[in-house]
Amino acid sequence: MSDTTPAALALTEPKIVTDAVVSKLQGCEGVSEAAVIEIEGRIHAFITPDTVDVQLIEKQLASELDEKLRPASYNALSQMPYTLRGRIDEGALETWLKGIKSTQSTEHLLAPPRVHIKEVRSGSTASSSSLSSIYSGHGVQDRASWDDYLESQLPNKVQPKPVRNLRYIGLIIYRRIFSVIFIANMIPFLLLLIKGTDCPTLATACSINLLIAICIRQDNVVNALFRIAGWVPRSWPLWIRKNAAKVYHLGGIHSGCAASATFWFGFLVVQASFDAFRTSPLDSTRKTISAATLGVAYVIMLLFTMMLSFAYPSVRRRIHNQFEQVHRFSGWTVLILFWILNFMLITDYTAPNASITRATLKTPGFWCLIIITISIASPWMHLRKVTVIPEKLSNHAIRLHFNYRQNPVPGSFVRLSDTPLMEWHSFATIAVPDRSGFSVVVSRAGDWTSKYINSPPTRMWIRGVPTRGVMNVAHFFNSAVIVGTGSGIGPCLPVLLAAKNNGIKVRVLWSTPKPQETFGDEIVNGVLAADPKAIIWDTRAHGKPDMVKLVWGLVQESKAEAVVIISNPALTKKVVYGMETRGVPAYGAIWDS
Structure with missing residues (x-):
């Protein structure tokens, strides 16, 4: 039997040690995910969710692990950070733990989200710090409130069915x-x-x-x-x-x-x-x-x-x-x-x-x-072929950057094509405050989009001028609930980024598979910067939610004046109908051309 001490083992075989500690952590009651990093010979544990009783976990591991293998700190997170490849982002955890301020590129839209941390060893009960990535499937808001929305009963619609169907569907x-x-x-x-x-x-x-x-x-x-x-x-x-x-x-x-x-x-x-x-x-x-x-x-x-x-x-x-x-x-x-x-x-x-x-x-x-x-x-007098700077977000989405004109108005769209005489596709412009140019997000939704995700373009045709669309109506209200699904967050994002300067209070609901992995940190961080309590629902992890209930819950909580949604036709009609028949103004695309 080897006489290697635990300290020596920690130095020579850190992977074995950390895996053993992770295994113990995952066996603790209430722990959903666990990660361990080793810094300067000391082990630090990270667990989710942040509602876990970390003192109880520390006490349990004290009896199961050798003293030198016990974590120096226990950090409870609302969500575990992930890399684009779906692995736990240990670099983000280490950055926070060392107290180093995020070195996020100035090319990113906004500062990263806030995460609640509990530091056990220091005796602090609660503190906040920034991590450089977002956590798939959840926003910063307590998940319990989302469950309340989903479990609550929607109020009755305000008109008889024949009347409301005629008004909100037929006419x-x-x-x-x-x-x-x-x-x-x-x-x-x-x-x-x-x-x-x-x-x-x-x-x-x-x-x-x-x-x-x-x-x-x-x-x-x-x-x-x-x-x-x-x-x-x-x-x-x-x-x-x-x-x-x-x-x-x-x-x-x-x-x-x-x-x-x-x-x-x-x-x-x-x-x-x-x-x-x-x-x-x-x-x-x-x-x-x-x-x-x-x-x-x-x-x-x-x-x-x-x-x-x-x-x-x-x-x-x-x-x-x-x-x-x-x-x-x-x-x-x-x-x-x-x-x-x-x-x-x-x-x-x-x-x-x-x-x-x-x-x-x-x-x-x-x-x-x-x-x-x-x-x-x-x-067609404004038809031009412009330079595109592609940014591949994932195998399902790409972001195209344009710098040929100043910032378009939030809530506007442009038409893009590679064959000007045959087909055009409209995409919402994403303008970043105090930065010239704009970008668009292209999500995989057919042969045309798949072609550009697989082979990013460097030149494209653009026609006309940026034109205002349904998302622009969010500026008509003092407060609004902004709803997006999948790449529908693209049209929402410029309005969200400009909301504070325009005096609009926003709450956000974004439902999409693997948000960070698919769309990247910059877009997700932009959403959370506009609404730190945004609901970012990972449909891959949690399935599709009842969007009407979630939207209704956000409207009641925030006292919003209106709802604006960017989604597929079926869900858009469902949410708009569900809100308007309960007395809440709601707006979504009508696909009339």
């Missing part, structure tokens, strides 16, 4: 806007159908609707509408601000006018079909509408029908890339053909001796087409 603001616009168009449509009209009048009605439908989607117009809505002071009553925050439903204007334009053009095609057989009242030698004009009208009608069919919500969701391509190429073709049709109609309806130029300048459709063309072309 959301988007659909109400669509309905108002469509009905407003159908009233004169039916009157003209009964009374009778001509093709130039119908072309004008169609052009006006197309003008509104296209301009309402223009980047600068969208930003202007968000700015106007954001002018409502936060001191004003909540009912005013919560309705102003519905500004992101402006897509209802786009779809309402586009659908109406298609109906008006259908009317024009029918009218032109009859006029093609009638003698022109201006020239008895020809028909009211020429065969060429009628042929162009039928081609435009076919393209309109294709665009409207592909834009139907269920079709759009199923084949979104094809929807975008049909919308883009058919739209450009329609624009060109509409210019041709406009001049053809002017020619058909102008007397032989009259001035075509004067007739053109008096035609409303001509001026509408000029504005429409400028609106469609303007984002």
